[in-house]
Amino acid sequence: MRYAHEVDKVRAAEQALMARLPDGTLMARAAAGLAAVCARLLPRVYGARVVLLVGGGANGGDTLYAGALLARRGARVVALRAGTSVHEGGAAALRAAGGRLLPPDATGEIDTADLVIDGLTGIGGSGGLREPHATLARRASAAPATLVACDVPSGVDASTGAVAGTAVHADVTVTFGTHKPGLIIDPGAAHCGVVELVDIGLGADLPDPDVVAARPDDVRPPEPGPESDKYRRGVVGVIAGSGTFPGAAVLAAGAAVRGGAGMVRFASDAHAVELVRQRWPETVTRVVEPGPDVLAEIGRVQAWVVGPGLGGGERAEALVGAVLASDVPVLVDADGLNAVSRSDALRRALLCRDVPTVLTPHAGELARLLRVDRDAIEARRLEHARRAAVELGATVLLKGSTTLVAELDRPVRVNPTGTAWLATAGTGDVLSGLVGALLAGGMAALEAAAAGAYLHGLAARLASGREGREAPISAEDVLRAIPDAFRTLD
Ligand SMILES: NC(=O)C1=CN([C@@H]2O[C@H](COP(=O)(O)OP(=O)(O)OC[C@H]3O[C@@H](n4cnc5c(N)ncnc54)[C@H](OP(=O)(O)O)[C@@H]3O)[C@@H](O)[C@H]2O)[C@@H](O)CC1
Numbered sequence: 001m002r003y004a005h006e007v008d009k010v011r012a013a014e015q016a017l018m019a020r021l022p023d024g025t026l027m028a029r030a031a032a033g034l035a036a037v038c039a040r041l042l043p044r045v046y047g048a049r050v051v052l053l054v055g056g057g058a059n060g061g062d063t064l065y066a067g068a069l070l071a072r073r074g075a076r077v078v079a080l081r082a083g084t085s086v087h088e089g090g091a092a093a094l095r096a097a098g099g100r101l102l103p104p105d106a107t108g109e110i111d112t113a114d115l116v117i118d119g120l121t122g123i124g125g126s127g128g129l130r131e132p133h134a135t136l137a138r139r140a141s142a143a144p145a146t147l148v149a150c151d152v153p154s155g156v157d158a159s160t161g162a163v164a165g166t167a168v169h170a171d172v173t174v175t176f177g178t179h180k181p182g183l184i185i186d187p188g189a190a191h192c193g194v195v196e197l198v199d200i201g202l203g204a205d206l207p208d209p210d211v212v213a214a215r216p217d218d219v220r221p222p223e224p225g226p227e228s229d230k231y232r233r234g235v236v237g238v239i240a241g242s243g244t245f246p247g248a249a250v251l252a253a254g255a256a257v258r259g260g261a262g263m264v265r266f267a268s269d270a271h272a273v274e275l276v277r278q279r280w281p282e283t284v285t286r287v288v289e290p291g292p293d294v295l296a297e298i299g300r301v302q303a304w305v306v307g308p309g310l311g312g313g314e315r316a317e318a319l320v321g322a323v324l325a326s327d328v329p330v331l332v333d334a335d336g337l338n339a340v341s342r343s344d345a346l347r348r349a350l351l352c353r354d355v356p357t358v359l360t361p362h363a364g365e366l367a368r369l370l371r372v373d374r375d376a377i378e379a380r381r382l383e384h385a386r387r388a389a390v391e392l393g394a395t396v397l398l399k400g401s402t403t404l405v406a407e408l409d410r411p412v413r414v415n416p417t418g419t420a421w422l423a424t425a426g427t428g429d430v431l432s433g434l435v436g437a438l439l440a441g442g443m444a445a446l447e448a449a450a451a452g453a454y455l456h457g458l459a460a461r462l463a464s465g466r467e468g469r470e471a472p473i474s475a476e477d478v479l480r481a482i483p484d485a486f487r488t489l490d
């Protein structure tokens with residue numbers, strides 16, 4: 001797993017470590033790591049033009065010391081000082097190495113630089129960048145020079161990834177000690193470029209992470225063994241589709257098949273059932289009307305998926321209600337979530353469940369569930385995913401440019417796979433069927449949701465093509481690539 005810690009935990013760990021080390025050791029380690037990355041990025045350090053953007057805090061200090069190291073190797077280094085104060089030790093080191101400090105209006109230096117280091121704000125930044133920081137950030141982001149952010153791109157909130165106004169768009173972010181959530185969650189993540197972690201020795205002092213991102217060998221979907229049969233592998237029941245949206249049913253049922261379910265039971269109205277039967281003859285289908293015995297009519301399952309394409313109205317509410325009353329893991333998606341948003345009774349049913357429930361909203365659906373603005377959710381995804389997990393008593397998979405999975409008292413999972421080409425109709429239906437199959441296979445809710453998001457994003461990348469040469473994909477392309485995604489896991 002890749003770990004990320006929020007700012008208060010980073011500071012506590014740094015203090016604990018600093019208490020055992022001579023003054024300035026951590027800053028020296030951070031600066032050395034930063035300078036080493038910058039040196040690698042330059043074709044030649046000697047004679048390179050390096051500009052430092054320096055704020056008044058320790059982030060500026062790291063940057064000044066790194067600039068001094070580059071100056072000692074023959075780079076021509078100038079620092080533009082934003083604000084009134086500047087880290088004194090760092091400024092003295094830069095001067096001693098032959099570098100110069102200039103006022104912030106010397107912005108012409110940025111346009112002719114080979115490399116710019118952004119040391120305006122790090123983990124101490126808060127709110128939108130003030131002037132002259134914002135102008136410097138904009139100018140550096142637009143300049144041809146390679147832009148390296150020190151610890152965090154200035155203007156990005158390190159703990160959350162929120163961006164209030166201008167923020168640096170870095171090519172590379174060199175971060176110290178541990179990742180910060182804001183570097184792996186959008187909108188902040190989109191400002192980071194490539195993230196390089198420099199070890200400054202914090203390891204033993206860091207507590208459990210706030211946020212984690214899987215690496216390929218962390219994703220372990222269930223595998224059949226010699227003792228397996230279709231029932232032991234897990235039966236998933238999919239209740240989806242309607243006269244208006246039958247396609248969602250085909251995608252969700254198909255993804256459950258491809259996601260490794262031993263068997264898929266599919267139930268809906270006659271039209272959706274007919275389409276699913278034609279497209280996925282391996283499913284066991286049943287036409288159902290909502291009623292007290294609807295689940296018994298469909299048959300025994302190890303997990304339910306309810307919601308994709310169900311449409312609005314009482315039918316959807318009744319079907320979601322029946323599923324929430326069951327005693328097996330449940331995934332609620334799309335119109336199923338909208339039904340919960342409309343009905344206090346369903347909300348109560350959700351809270352009463354003592355078996356796992358996974359909710360898979362996009363920002364609009366979560367906005368309706370939490371009764372907040374969609375924009376607020378997209379700006380502060382981490383906060384809202386966590387809040388939803390608490391208020392709705394469920395494992396919440398928030399979809400979008402960064403997919404998060406939140407569960408009470410657990411580090412939030414950030415999905416590292418995916419591509420913007422996934423933003424196309426129907427891909428969410430594929431995700432619901434896939435996660436449903438993993439739940440039916442016996443994975444815990446958090447693991448199933450995180451593994452499903454990982455495989456879904458990987459399938460999309462495989463379908464879309466090699467980086468730099470991607471092509472548009474359909475939801476069906478993603479579905480077809482699910483087995484390839486499984487194959488790429490170790
Ligand atoms: N602690 C350690 O052991 C280690 C820490 N390390 C390094 O220290 C960094 C943290 O340093 P830090 O705590 O000094 O905060 P920092 O990120 O420089 O920001 C504060 C400055 O920014 C300013 N500012 C804030 N918001 C602003 C805004 N919106 N717009 C404009 N200005 C704004 C604020 O001004 P003020 O609001 O006080 O007027 C103040 O001047 C960390 O990221 C890492 O690089 C490493 O060396 C390893 C060891």
Ligand SMILES: Nc1ncnc2c1ncn2[C@@H]1O[C@H](COP(=O)(O)OP(=O)(O)O)[C@@H](O)[C@H]1O
Nearest residue numbers: 362399400401419420422423425426427428429
């Ligand atoms: N900008 C984006 N970058 C990466 N993935 C995205 C982006 N926007 C959406 N996605 C992904 O695309 C899928 C869309 O799901 P959803 O909105 O439910 O679509 P639908 O309801 O049409 O099936 C989700 O997996 C989501 O995480």
Ligand SMILES: [K+]
Nearest residue numbers: 118121152154
């Ligand atoms: K910075």
